[in-house]
Amino acid sequence: MLELIWKNLEKADELFIPGLSIDCVIIGFDGEQLKVLLLKWKGADAWTLPGGFVLKDEDLDTAAKKITYLRTHLKNLFLTQFEIFGRVSRNKLDPKIELDIPNLFKLPARLESWLAQRFITIGYLSLVKIADVNPKPDVFSEECAWFALDEIPTLVFDHQDIIDSALDRLRKQLNFLPVGKNLLPEKFTFPQLQKLYESILRQPLDRGNFQRKILKLDILERLEKLKEGKAHKAPYLYRFNQKKYQQKIEQGIGFL
């Protein structure tokens, strides 16, 4: 399967929709902060979002799934399109980044003009549990790694703008995205849930207010106490009631 993308890329001008790409912002949460999954191109000091092209007869969502799998080995991701990026010169490389893409990927010279054309890219947002996945770099990349949002290295093209926009959308659609369910472990404490919301909203939240609002939603099931520290101080673990959670996400979770 991974070999396929090599073969496809050599015939990119025949197989793919010209001037259209997909870039995926894969977001995880490590219990303390949000992280984003990035790839480092082989033989170049350049980090990028996992991205790729769309076959001429392929639906966009199918392409997004395939691209994330081919480039990071992650399967069955929750993926939702969030914005299309079409500034005229968006795929011009920053002159600080020295990169000869066709050479780097050993592509036929014929493809130089195909790759240099104006590209419009569709941004997809994905939310994953960091502890549950095992991302690996694809054949074009030498690393695939999680970065805290304030430690993102210099990225190619407008990929930093794409990440910023994904985080903005995450905040604005917080009530309708399965944020808690997709980013937290199955069992979590109230402080973990609050930290997640604080990371997305980028502001501290009042503990009492937050707890009251969340409990009012009636989407949590209380479990045993966390087995850590002194038993009488240990916080309770919770999990989402899947059915109620799903209903609330569809109606708008009414948290914001």
Added chain:
Amino acid sequence: MLELIWKNLEKADELFIPGLSIDCVIIGFDGEQLKVLLLKWKGADAWTLPGGFVLKDEDLDTAAKKITYLRTHLKNLFLTQFEIFGRVSRNKLDPKIELDIPNLFKLPARLESWLAQRFITIGYLSLVKIADVNPKPDVFSEECAWFALDEIPTLVFDHQDIIDSALDRLRKQLNFLPVGKNLLPEKFTFPQLQKLYESILRQPLDRGNFQRKILKLDILERLEKLKEGKAHKAPYLYRFNQKKYQQKIEQGIGFL
């Protein structure tokens, strides 16, 4: 300016990005219900969203502005991209609609295959005050008219899906879109504001709760009473405090 689109269309294959279009869902509110602006193609019984193509060296937002102006004569619209539609066969015509597009628009035969290729379209949402605008059909259209959402005629391609998706986005981003400011007249009553929110959320809202939530936001200025009916029963008029309104929209208006 309107002539330009004719000339451009004859050279569509040279001038425009292949396979990419923009369609605009222009939403208004008449005090009672939401309406959408549609065009009827000349010489065919087919209604469409105002749409068009993107020049090879044109930013997407610039193209969206130009397209709405060229096709409906509306200027300076609030426009925001909401989704990209890319199902493989989305621009196949419903066989129930008999339409020969190149012939209809008197286009060179050369363009037949250009028009028949797979098109991906970017949906833009616009919110306008119906009473303040005077839409007119363009050279391709014989009518340009507002339709209540439950009276939309059969539309070409997937334009009904595009409208449904725009309304869904309007509901989900209600807290971050200038809904009240763009859809209501400058001065409005509380019942009008409530009706607008009810139309978007498609559910009745409790009057007391709604009033309390909105007043707590501190974005309204109370004006004189509406000069209608018996003076002691007349409702007060309100307007938005522009500065506070803008701040709240950026933070999330916290209504939902």
